[in-house]
Each structure stands twice: as C-alpha cells, then as structure tokens.
Amino acid sequence: MTDLQQRVEQLLASHEPTTTGPADFLGAQFDAGLAWVHFPEGRGGLSLARGRQLEVDALLEAARAPRPDVARNSIGLGMAAPTLLAYGSEELQQRHLRSLFACTEIWCQLFSEPGAGSDLAAVATRAVPDGDEWVIDGQKVWTSGAHGADFAILLARTDTSVPKHAGMTYFVVDMTDPGIEVRPLRQITGEAEFNEVFLAGVRVHDGNRVGAVGQGWTVATTTLNNERVAIGAGTHPAQAGQGRPARPRHARPAPQRPRAAGGPPRELTERA
Numbered sequence: 010m011t012d013l014q015q016r017v018e019q020l021l022a023s024h025e026p027t028t029t030g031p032a033d034f035l036g037a038q039f040d041a042g043l044a045w046v047h048f049p050e051g052r053g054g055l056s057l058a059r060g061r062q063l064e065v066d067a068l069l070e071a072a073r074a075p076r077p078d079v080a081r082n083s084i085g086l087g088m089a090a091p092t093l094l095a096y097g098s099e100e101l102q103q104r105h106l107r108s109l110f111a112c113t114e115i116w117c118q119l120f121s122e123p124g125a126g127s128d129l130a131a132v133a134t135r136a137v138p139d140g141d142e143w144v145i146d147g148q149k150v151w152t153s154g155a156h157g158a159d160f161a162i163l164l165a166r167t168d169t170s171v172p173k174h175a176g177m178t179y180f181v182v183d184m185t186d187p188g189i190e191v192r193p194l195r196q197i198t199g200e201a202e203f204n205e206v207f208l209a210g211v212r213v214h215d216g217n218r219v220g221a222v223g224q225g226w227t228v229a230t231t232t233l234n235n236e237r238v239a240i241g242a243g244t245h246p247a248q249a250g251q252g253r254p255a256r257p258r259h260a261r262p263a264p265q266r267p268r269a270a271g272g273p274p275r276e277l278t279e280r281a
C-alpha cells in the first residue's frame with residue numbers, strides 16, 4: 010500500500026464515509042491533504058503530481074464517501090480555488106480554500122458584462138479606492154448560479170488611463186453585500202440558471218484583492234485556463250452545453266436523508 014493509499018485509509022477510518030456529513034467529511038479530506046493532492050500541504054494538498062488525485066478519488070468513490078458538490082460549486086472548485094492558490098494572499102487562502110472544498114461556500118464568476126463578453130478586457134465595472142477599501146459599481150451578466158452564491162470572483166476596472174488590459178484588478182466579493190442585486194434571466198425552458206448582477210457602492214476590503222492592482226488580466230486568464238481544465242475534466246456546467254451543471258463523469262446519485270413524514274427526500278449535500 011502506498012503512502013497515499015494509507016492516508017485515504019486513515020481518513021476513512023476516522024470519518025465513516027457513509028454516515029459522516031459531507032461538510033465534515035470533506036473538511037477532514039482537506040485537512041488530510043487529499044482535496045487537491047497537487048496543492049501544497051496546509052492548502053488541501055501534499056505537493057504530489059496532479060494525476061495522483063485519481064487514486065484518491067477512486068478509493069473514496071469505492072467507499073461511497075461524500076464528494077464535493079461539483080454541480081453547485083464548479084466555479085469555486087474549478088476556477089476560484091486554483092486562482093486563489095496562484096495569486097491569493099495567505100489570508101485569503103486560509104479563509105476560503107477549506108470551506109470552498111467542503112462546499113459550505115458556493116462561488117460564482119462576475120466577469121462578463123453587457124459590453125464585455127468575447128472582449129473581456131473591455132470590462133467597465135469600476136473599482137475605486139477609498140481608504141483600505143474599494144468601492145465597486147457596475148453590471149455583470151450571464152452570471153451562472155449567482156442566485157445561490159456566497160462569494161464571487163470579480164474583474165473590475167481600476168485604471169482608465171492605461172491600455173485596457175493593464176487597467177483591471179481582480180477581487181473576491183461577498184455576494185451578501187447589500188449593494189449587490191441579482192436578477193434572474195429566465196430562459197425559454199422556464200429555468201433561470203443565469204443572472205444579471207448589479208453592483209452599486211459595493212465595498213470590498215483591499216485584503217480581498219487577488220494579485221496586484223492592475224494585474225487583473227493575468228489573474229483572470231489563470232481563472233479561464235483553469236475553467237478549460239474543469240470543462241475537460243467534466244466538472245463544469247458548460248460541458249452540458251446550456252449552462253446546466255454537469256455531473257462528474259463517475260457521478261452517482263446523491264445519498265438521501267430519510268424522508269420526513271410526508272416530505273420530500275433531502276439531499277445530504279443540502280446546506281444547513
């Protein structure tokens with residue numbers, strides 16, 4: 010048995026996989042360095058080769074252990090996490106990576122705007138410094154899952170005097186800020202998976218900046234490169250073609266809590 014297999018066995022021994030709640034199990038998986046084995050120790054990983062995660066996932070799958078809710082948190086897991094690891098401060102990594110993996114934090118992506126889609130560097134949402142905070146005003150669109158998100162990764166313009174790719178900065182935004190309004194975009198199917206998001210006087214502490222001021226384009230391309238990886242891995246909504254959250258390739262039905270008298274079954278992945 011390899012060291013990695015031993016670690017998985019220890020995790021399964023200390024957290025019975027079929028009875029431990031998803032958040033507890035996934036938190037323990039993160040602490041054991043088995044969330045993303047290619048991440049550093051203390052950040053959910055063991056600094057191993059990325060491909061070795063497959064060994065971990067296969068063993069956990071076989072044990073019917075809770076898995077991250079990729080359908081709801083694909084942007085957090087596939088895009089925000091690797092970007093925070095690459096450019097986020099120590100504090101941001103400590104604050105978010107574990108809860109993001111445990112899916113007690115759901116994330117969305119505030120990049121696209123009515124005038125900035127293919128030409129993402131045209132973003133017009135402004136972030137203006139005010140002491141140790143930034144004040145953000147603007148509008149985003151096509152924001153998948155914004156209606157259920159706790160946090161967002163956001164690209165905003167912080168300097169209009171330089172060429173457009175040089176004038177952007179990347180932030181983590183708390184979606185419960187009172188200046189944020191989420192308006193659903195109703196599709197012809199009747200579903201509303203995407204949203205318009207309006208930001209009016211949203212105050213973001215400078216500690217929520219990811220990367221340097223003006224480095225937003227570089228940070229954003231890191232996010233977008235990781236989005237491609239997530240799509241390739243089958244863990245991104247875009248894979249379903251219509252924004253419908255895709256299930257991981259080896260997905261199995263979510264375990265159900267016992268049905269309350271007369272009530273519908275509740276998924277174990279449901280947030281408290």
Ligand SMILES: Cc1cc2nc3c(=O)[nH]c(=O)nc-3n(C[C@H](O)[C@H](O)[C@H](O)COP(=O)(O)OP(=O)(O)OC[C@H]3O[C@@H](n4cnc5c(N)ncnc54)[C@H](O)[C@@H]3O)c2cc1C
Nearest residue numbers: 118119120121125126127128150151152153247250251252
């Ligand atoms: C399923 C889905 C989920 C999404 N979720 C999110 C999300 O969560 N967060 C987020 O920020 N965004 C999201 N988006 C938005 C997505 O990033 C944009 O749709 C994308 O960047 C394209 O922008 P647009 O829709 O404004 O199209 P446009 O940029 O208006 O492009 C329209 C058409 O014109 C073409 N075109 C554009 N410019 C040129 C040019 N210079 N020369 C030739 N052809 C051109 C394009 O190829 C395209 O065919 C999502 C989109 C989809 C489809």
